[in-house]
Amino acid sequence: MAHPDARGNPCSSSSLPAREAAEQALWRLMSFYDTPLADLDAAMAADPAWALPHVMKAGFLLSLTEPTLAREADAHLSHARALARHATPRERAHLQAVQLVLEGRWHAACRVWDELLIEHPRDALALQWVQLWDFYRGDAHGLRARPARVLPAWDEADPLYAHVLALHAFGLEENNLYPQAEEAGRRALASNPRVPWAVHAVAHVMEMQGRFEEGSAWLRQHQAQWAEGNGFAGHLWWHKSLFRLEALDIKGVLRLVDAHLSGDALQITLQRVDAAALLWRLHLLGEDVSAHAAGVLADWALGEGCAGDYAFNDVHAVATMVAAGAHGQAEGWVARCAERALGAEDARRTNHLMAREVGLPLMRGLLAFSRGDADEAVDLIYPVRSGAQRFGGSHAQRDLIDQTLLAAAALGQRRALGRALVNERCMAKPVTPLTRHWLEKLALPEAAQA
CATH class of the missing domain: 1.25.40.10 (Tetratricopeptide repeat domain)
Structure with missing residues (x-):
C-alpha cells in the first residue's frame, strides 16, 4: 500500500517517523545545512523494510564524486534491491537511476529522473538529483528546462x-x-x-x-x-x-x-576542486602558490583507481599538480586517465566520452603549459573550448580554460588569439582589472583605452 509523502508522492513506508526523517534528509540535500546521513539512518531505523532511505544515502554518497565512496554506495543499493519488492514504482525508478549513476551511466540516469518528473512534478528528490547530474554532465538545457517544467x-x-x-x-x-x-x-x-x-x-x-x-x-x-x-x-x-x-x-x-x-576546510573533492581552480588562476597570474597547491594535494584521495573517474575533477587535479611543481605526478595522472578513457573497460561510462572529447586535451594542454610550450598548450586547448561544457561545471568554473589560453597567448606566439579572446570578454562585460591585466600582458593597443 502506498502512503503519500509531504507533497503527495507515493512512498511505501507506513511509518510516519521514517517519512519525516526522510523529508528532513531531503531538506538537507537541497539546503546543504549539514549532511542527510543521520536523518537517513533514523529513517532506516524507524522502518527497516523501506528501500528509499538506502537509495537516498547511496545517491548522496555518489553525488560527492568521491571514487572511494562507491563501495559504500553499492552496499546501500544492494540493500535497497533486497527491499524493492515492497517499493512503489516511483521508488524503484529512483533505485534504477542511482544504480545507473553508480555504473557511470549518467545520461541514462537523467533520463529516468526526467520521466519521473513528468509523472511526479513535485518529486523534489528527482529534481535535486537530475539538476546535480545535469550540472556534472554540462547539460545547460536540462538545468533550465526541468525546473521550469515542474514549477x-x-x-x-x-x-x-x-x-x-x-x-x-x-x-x-x-x-x-x-x-x-x-x-x-x-x-x-x-x-x-x-x-x-x-x-x-x-x-x-x-x-x-x-x-x-x-x-x-x-x-x-x-x-x-x-x-x-x-x-x-x-x-x-x-x-x-x-x-x-x-x-x-x-x-x-x-x-x-x-x-x-585550505587545510581542514577541505574535506571532500568538490572543495579541493574549488581550491585548485583558484590556485591555478593565481599561478597563471605569476603568483607562487606551490606550497598552497602541495597542501591541497596532500589530503586529496588520488590513489589507485581514482584517475579517470570524472574528467572535470581530473583536470583540476592536474592543474594542482602542475602548480605544486609535481610534474611527474601530473604526467602519470594524465596517462592513467587516458588508459581508462580509451580502453574497453566500462565503455558505457559517460565520463569516458567527456574525457576523450574535453578532459584529456585540456590536461595535455596543462602539461604543455607546464613545460613552457605555450603554443602547444593553445593548440591543444583552444579546439575544445567551444564544446567544453560537455565535461561539466558552470560558465564561471570553465573560465579556467580562457584564463589558461590568455596566459599561454601572452607567453607564446598566439597573440592574435589572445586579442580575439579579450575582445570577446570586453563585449560580454565591463573591462575589469583582471581583463585589463590580460590586455597589458598581450601588449594590445586597447589597453590604453580600457
Whole structure:
C-alpha cells in the first residue's frame, strides 16, 4: 500500500517517523545545512523494510564524486534491491537511476529522473538529483528546462518551494538569461533567506556580468545564512575569492584561501576542486602558490583507481599538480586517465566520452603549459573550448580554460588569439582589472583605452 509523502508522492513506508526523517534528509540535500546521513539512518531505523532511505544515502554518497565512496554506495543499493519488492514504482525508478549513476551511466540516469518528473512534478528528490547530474554532465538545457517544467505544479507555501525556485534561477543563469535568473534568485530569498543555492545563482549572474564589487557585497549581505553550518560555504567562499580576483586584489584572495580554502576546510573533492581552480588562476597570474597547491594535494584521495573517474575533477587535479611543481605526478595522472578513457573497460561510462572529447586535451594542454610550450598548450586547448561544457561545471568554473589560453597567448606566439579572446570578454562585460591585466600582458593597443 502506498502512503503519500509531504507533497503527495507515493512512498511505501507506513511509518510516519521514517517519512519525516526522510523529508528532513531531503531538506538537507537541497539546503546543504549539514549532511542527510543521520536523518537517513533514523529513517532506516524507524522502518527497516523501506528501500528509499538506502537509495537516498547511496545517491548522496555518489553525488560527492568521491571514487572511494562507491563501495559504500553499492552496499546501500544492494540493500535497497533486497527491499524493492515492497517499493512503489516511483521508488524503484529512483533505485534504477542511482544504480545507473553508480555504473557511470549518467545520461541514462537523467533520463529516468526526467520521466519521473513528468509523472511526479513535485518529486523534489528527482529534481535535486537530475539538476546535480545535469550540472556534472554540462547539460545547460536540462538545468533550465526541468525546473521550469515542474514549477507551476508547486505551491509557494511548500517549505521546499524556494529551493526549487533557486534551482530554476541557476538554470536560467547557465543559459545566459541573467535578468530572469537574478529575479528568480532574489524572489527565492525573499520567500526564505536560508536558500544558499539562490545566493549562489545570483552570485553567478554578477560574476558573468563583471559586477565584482557588487558580488562581494552580495555575498557579505547573506553571509550569516551560509557561512556557518552549511556544506555549500566553501563554494561560496570560492565565489567571493573570484570577485576579489576580478579586482586583482591578490592579497585579499590569498587571505580567503588561507581562511576558507585550505587545510581542514577541505574535506571532500568538490572543495579541493574549488581550491585548485583558484590556485591555478593565481599561478597563471605569476603568483607562487606551490606550497598552497602541495597542501591541497596532500589530503586529496588520488590513489589507485581514482584517475579517470570524472574528467572535470581530473583536470583540476592536474592543474594542482602542475602548480605544486609535481610534474611527474601530473604526467602519470594524465596517462592513467587516458588508459581508462580509451580502453574497453566500462565503455558505457559517460565520463569516458567527456574525457576523450574535453578532459584529456585540456590536461595535455596543462602539461604543455607546464613545460613552457605555450603554443602547444593553445593548440591543444583552444579546439575544445567551444564544446567544453560537455565535461561539466558552470560558465564561471570553465573560465579556467580562457584564463589558461590568455596566459599561454601572452607567453607564446598566439597573440592574435589572445586579442580575439579579450575582445570577446570586453563585449560580454565591463573591462575589469583582471581583463585589463590580460590586455597589458598581450601588449594590445586597447589597453590604453580600457
